[in-house]
Amino acid sequence: xxxxxxRIEIDPxxxxxxxxxxxxxxxxxxxxxxCRSFRLDRSVDRLGQYWLVVGxxxxxxxxxxFRSSSGFQAWRALVGPFFVGPPDVDHVETALDGx
Amino acid sequence: xxxxxxRIEIDPxxxxxxxxxxxxxxxxxxxxxxCRSFRLDRSVDRLGQYWLVVGxxxxxxxxxxFRSSSGFQAWRALVGPFFVGPPDVDHVETALDGx
Numbered sequence: 579x580x581x582x583x584x585r586i587e588i589d590p591x592x593x594x595x596x597x598x599x600x601x602x603x604x605x606x607x608x609x610x611x612x613c614r615s616f617r618l619d620r621s622v623d624r625l626g627q628y629w630l631v632v633g634x635x636x637x638x639x640x641x642x643x644f645r646s647s648s649g650f651q652a653w654r655a656l657v658g659p660f661f662v663g664p665p666d667v668d669h670v671e672t673a674l675d676g677x
Numbered sequence: 678x679x680x681x682x683x684r685i686e687i688d689p690x691x692x693x694x695x696x697x698x699x700x701x702x703x704x705x706x707x708x709x710x711x712c713r714s715f716r717l718d719r720s721v722d723r724l725g726q727y728w729l730v731v732g733x734x735x736x737x738x739x740x741x742x743f744r745s746s747s748g749f750q751a752w753r754a755l756v757g758p759f760f761v762g763p764p765d766v767d768h769v770e771t772a773l774d775g776x
Contacts, residue, residue, distance in 0.1 A: 607776075608775070623768050629767075669722050670720050673699075676716060677715050
């Protein structure tokens, strides 16, 4: 499994509405092929900064599969209007699982 | 619990030695007061990019406690020489735990 890590910035005044929109979009990830887990983290240092952490079977499941799907379009329709810039996306694998 | 999320960049030629140095430093986190978990993620998109994800009881346990400790000095002595710039550090809390 790999994890998509996406840093998302929104206007802090939209915090509640953004989190509600993300919650509403969860079924689109749950239905996505190869999607294993979904979490939204909120920065406590920088208001309006979020980290989306989504587990996928592979990078392809995310990039080739999900991004071409209607689920992705639904996700972006819900949350895209809150983005103040393009999300900064990385894909990671565990190098060391300390404890 | 909060999580420290630190983006670390190293020269890709140092990958193996960097990961070995991080592994060697794990006991300093295990011994740190208020430290709950430790993981190092490796980017599969950008060679030499890593994400350190450390669970703490609070931001203060990390910033006021650990950073003033000899364990932090030992950590930095082991891994600091590999950094090509200062790590980009954020602290996050779970906003939505989807699945």
